[in-house]
Amino acid sequence: MTQAKTEEPKSFGHNEEIIVCRNVRKWYGDFEALKAVSLTVKQGEVVVILGPSGSGKSTFIRCINRLEEHQEGDIVVDGIPLTHDVRNIAEIRREVGMVFQQFNLFPHLTVLENITLAPIHVRKWAREKAEERAMHWLGRVGIPEQANKYPGQLSGGQQQRVAIARTLTMEPNILLFDEPTSALDPEMIKEVLDVMRDLAQTGYTILAVTHEMGFARTVADRIIFMDAGQIVEENTPENFFTNPENERTRLFLNQILHH
Amino acid sequence: MAEITPQVSTGQESIPFWRDGRVLGVLAQIAFLAAVIIATGWILNNVLQNMDKLGAFRCADGSSSFVCGFNFLRIDAQFDIGETTIISYDPSDAFSRAILVGALNTIRVAVFGIILATILGTLAGIARLSSNWLISNIAKWYVDLMRNTPLLLQLFFLYFGVILLLPPIREAVQPFGLPIYMSQRGIDLPWPVFMSSARLWIGFVVLAIFLTWILWVVLGRREIQLGKSTNRTGWAFLTFLLVAVVGWFVATATSGNNQVVLAANTVSAADLAGLESVMQQRLGVNDLASVSQAVSDGTLTQEAVDTAAFTVCTLRDDRSEVNLTAQLRKLNMPYSVKAFNRENLVSEAFAAGDCDLYIANKETLAAAQTAVSGATLIPIGETPVRFSIPSLQGLNFTGGYKLTPNFAAILVGLVLYTGAFIAEIVRAGIQSVAKGQSEAARALGLSEGQRLRLVVLPQALRVIIPPLTSQYLNLVKNSSLAIAVGFPDLWTTSFITLNQSGQSVQVFIIVMASYLSFSLLISFLLNWYNQRISLVER
Ligand SMILES: Nc1ncnc2c1ncn2[C@@H]1O[C@H](COP(=O)(O)OP(=O)(O)OP(=O)(O)O)[C@@H](O)[C@H]1O
Numbered sequence: 091m092t093q094a095k096t097e098e099p100k101s102f103g104h105n106e107e108i109i110v111c112r113n114v115r116k117w118y119g120d121f122e123a124l125k126a127v128s129l130t131v132k133q134g135e136v137v138v139i140l141g142p143s144g145s146g147k148s149t150f151i152r153c154i155n156r157l158e159e160h161q162e163g164d165i166v167v168d169g170i171p172l173t174h175d176v177r178n179i180a181e182i183r184r185e186v187g188m189v190f191q192q193f194n195l196f197p198h199l200t201v202l203e204n205i206t207l208a209p210i211h212v213r214k215w216a217r218e219k220a221e222e223r224a225m226h227w228l229g230r231v232g233i234p235e236q237a238n239k240y241p242g243q244l245s246g247g248q249q250q251r252v253a254i255a256r257t258l259t260m261e262p263n264i265l266l267f268d269e270p271t272s273a274l275d276p277e278m279i280k281e282v283l284d285v286m287r288d289l290a291q292t293g294y295t296i297l298a299v300t301h302e303m304g305f306a307r308t309v310a311d312r313i314i315f316m317d318a319g320q321i322v323e324e325n326t327p328e329n330f331f332t333n334p335e336n337e338r339t340r341l342f343l344n345q346i347l348h349h
Numbered sequence: 350m351a352e353i354t355p356q357v358s359t360g361q362e363s364i365p366f367w368r369d370g371r372v373l374g375v376l377a378q379i380a381f382l383a384a385v386i387i388a389t390g391w392i393l394n395n396v397l398q399n400m401d402k403l404g405a406f407r408c409a410d411g412s413s414s415f416v417c418g419f420n421f422l423r424i425d426a427q428f429d430i431g432e433t434t435i436i437s438y439d440p441s442d443a444f445s446r447a448i449l450v451g452a453l454n455t456i457r458v459a460v461f462g463i464i465l466a467t468i469l470g471t472l473a474g475i476a477r478l479s480s481n482w483l484i485s486n487i488a489k490w491y492v493d494l495m496r497n498t499p500l501l502l503q504l505f506f507l508y509f510g511v512i513l514l515l516p517p518i519r520e521a522v523q524p525f526g527l528p529i530y531m532s533q534r535g536i537d538l539p540w541p542v543f544m545s546s547a548r549l550w551i552g553f554v555v556l557a558i559f560l561t562w563i564l565w566v567v568l569g570r571r572e573i574q575l576g577k578s579t580n581r582t583g584w585a586f587l588t589f590l591l592v593a594v595v596g597w598f599v600a601t602a603t604s605g606n607n608q609v610v611l612a613a614n615t616v617s618a619a620d621l622a623g624l625e626s627v628m629q630q631r632l633g634v635n636d637l638a639s640v641s642q643a644v645s646d647g648t649l650t651q652e653a654v655d656t657a658a659f660t661v662c663t664l665r666d667d668r669s670e671v672n673l674t675a676q677l678r679k680l681n682m683p684y685s686v687k688a689f690n691r692e693n694l695v696s697e698a699f700a701a702g703d704c705d706l707y708i709a710n711k712e713t714l715a716a717a718q719t720a721v722s723g724a725t726l727i728p729i730g731e732t733p734v735r736f737s738i739p740s741l742q743g744l745n746f747t748g749g750y751k752l753t754p755n756f757a758a759i760l761v762g763l764v765l766y767t768g769a770f771i772a773e774i775v776r777a778g779i780q781s782v783a784k785g786q787s788e789a790a791r792a793l794g795l796s797e798g799q800r801l802r803l804v805v806l807p808q809a810l811r812v813i814i815p816p817l818t819s820q821y822l823n824l825v826k827n828s829s830l831a832i833a834v835g836f837p838d839l840w841t842t843s844f845i846t847l848n849q850s851g852q853s854v855q856v857f858i859i860v861m862a863s864y865l866s867f868s869l870l871i872s873f874l875l876n877w878y879n880q881r882i883s884l885v886e887r
Pocket residue numbers: 118121123141142143144145146147148149150
């Protein structure tokens with residue numbers, strides 16, 4: 091797959107801190123799901139979040155685009171502070187795209203309508219422009235021929251690729267992935283991972299929760315390990331897998347690598 | 350180990366027909382159809398034979414046929430009907446017209462009921478999902494109360510316990526100071542009336558829509574060319590408004606000859622100013638605006654004003670009356686309205702000198718003018734739409750739209766009752782849309798309104814429509830409880846017809862066929878809609 095220069099996200103130099111989280115805390119009732127999480131992600135960086143079930147990985151990345159509301163601490167995305175100001179929230183959501191485990195395509199709209207809905211209503215593009223960009227991204231994820239089908243008529247892997255195209259057509263700088271391959275059959279996982287790998291190389295800033303260790307090892311710039319609502323280890327992939335610092339990380343790796 | 354030889358099926362011939370699923374399916378259907386035909390045939394034959402023995406289907410010439418059984422419909426009904434929809438009614442009309450009037454009344458209840466119950470139900474359904482404790486609980490109590498008590502009881506309570514206990518007409522309750530009057534005699538509301546100049550104005554509105562559409566398309570093309578927004582929503586809206594407003598003034602200005610009023614020779618005036626001077630003479634004042642002051646000062650008695658007041662004769666519910674009385678009010682001319690049920694009755698009253706002014710359509714007035722010497726036609730201007738505002742005239746409100754206590758009871762009762770069921774359907778529909786859908790919409794940056802309108806509601810509708818259809822059908826069928834609160838719907842007028850004519854089987858056939866066709870129409874429309882929006886699955 092080749093790509094033109096224009097479709098790469100805006101680059102502000104590789105050092106810009108595009109996501110800054112400081113002591114983010116979140117409670118569900120009495121249960122503290124995030125305990126003072128701090129993380130800084132630079133422009134163009136690919137960060138993979140690992141951790142046992144229930145450790146707060148989803149909660150954390152969902153706080154970044156306000157699908158969940160954090161109660162304490164600061165989150166700043168591309169210089170925009172995430173507060174109760176609805177205008178800030180709207181701006182951040184335009185910067186940040188998200189891909190879900192369950193795809194969450196709109197079943198009443200065709201693939202093309204799914205993709206053009208937000209560009210037309212949020213970005214106010216003319217339909218023609220939105221459709222042109224949609225077809226471009228469908229081509230990029232490899233399924234332009236499915237444009238006029240309904241989500242219910244596609245395989246899981248195809249649906250997830252449509253969901254990725256839908257997110258990309260909005261031209262975000264940052265991509266959040268929450269276990270994008272966990273609902274897929276093994277033979278479909280590869281086609282989605284290939285697309286993600288391609289995007290990582292294109293220069294998107296990516297924050298991904300995944301259980302795909304191969305992907306984490308080869309694509310990530312950095313790996314974050316979460317447990318019980320805290321970041322317990324931050325490391326390069328190489329060190330993370332061969333020489334983890336934390337005892338809990340070691341336990342986790344033992345469990346998933348030798349079962 | 351025992352040898353197992355699997356029984357290999359060699360083809361379809363090997364299945365005996367009494368075990369062949371396809372044959373069995375067809376046989377079952379044939380048997381069922383035969384049973385239905387035999388049963389209905391037997392019942393129908395029995396009924397028809399008995400009816401024939403009683404002479405129900407006897408024709409005038411002594412022979413008997415099914416069609417002749419309905420000849421009674423042409424006989425005069427001889428009973429009064431409290432209120433009508435669209436068409437007029439008089440006891441001298443035939444039974445068929447009485448039943449038709451009832452059917453139209455049922456349609457009125459059904460149409461208003463379905464619209465209002467849908468609005469109320471949707472609001473209550475959304476309210477039940479509200480995160481506000483008070484709002485969601487009020488909605489919950491409303492739904493529980495309505496669903497767990499009998500409808501008939503609710504209707505009786507509403508009619509005898511609420512509406513009939515409202516204050517008498519002279520002390521009518523005015524909620525929030527609006528021109529809405531609630532009394533024992535029912536509820537009087539302001540109502541828009543389309544005048545004859547509305548035709549021209551509606552032409553302008555159509556033109557406005559057309560121009561707006563063209564502008565929308567042209568600007569859309571430009572947007573693509575320029576690659577940026579041209580604010581076309583704003584321009585389109587402005588164009589529409591401009592053309593519609595210009596049309597309004599043009600229609601008003603050219604309406605001079607649309608409407609005329611016939612003045613009796615005792616009045617004889619050429620225009621509204623002439624009418625004004627007639628009234629000034631009658632009251633002996635120079636300025637009609639000073640009359641109310643003079644009455645409160647005691648220089649003029651109320652009786653004098655009442656005697657001098659113009660008597661306006663008109664057909665009941667004639668829309669031109671609204672225009673005339675509005676103009677008279679504006680010029681401070683006292684008037685009273687006499688409304689008749691039939692055109693010829695108004696003409697007779699005018700010829701007999703009972704009216705000062707006669708408002709009706711032009712042809713009728715021209716005819717009345719030739720019959721009465723000295724009567725003059727006065728042109729009056731009109732705006733395309735006038736709001737008819739209820740005003741107290743003696744012991745009743747004239748103008749506006751009147752909800753009789755009976756109509757108000759059945760309408761409000763059905764709306765409250767059905768709305769509760771619709772609320773549950775709407776709630777379930779919205780809840781049936783997966784949470785992920787809303788999350789995806791938010792993550793894509795859609796606003797809350799866009800999320801509901803573009804993502805949640807279209808999906809909820811698919812779940813909502815089928816049970817909603819049956820609620821609409823229930824509303825139509827439940828409207829036959831109108832008989833309990835004295836509203837003359839289809840069943841009420843048919844029931845009286847049945848009692849008067851004694852033709853029970855024929856009346857039941859008509860009533861059942863009518864309700865059946867209402868129901869089929871509603872099911873057909875909603876099924877068609879549901880089919881159009883149904884999901885495409887793999
Ligand atoms: N809406 C909620 N209400 C209450 N508790 C919640 C809610 N969502 C998550 N939690 C709790 O917060 C904790 C973190 O959940 P989260 O979904 O972030 O875990 P996760 O790391 O993504 O796990 P998994 O790998 O299974 O997806 C869990 O203990 C979960 O039970």
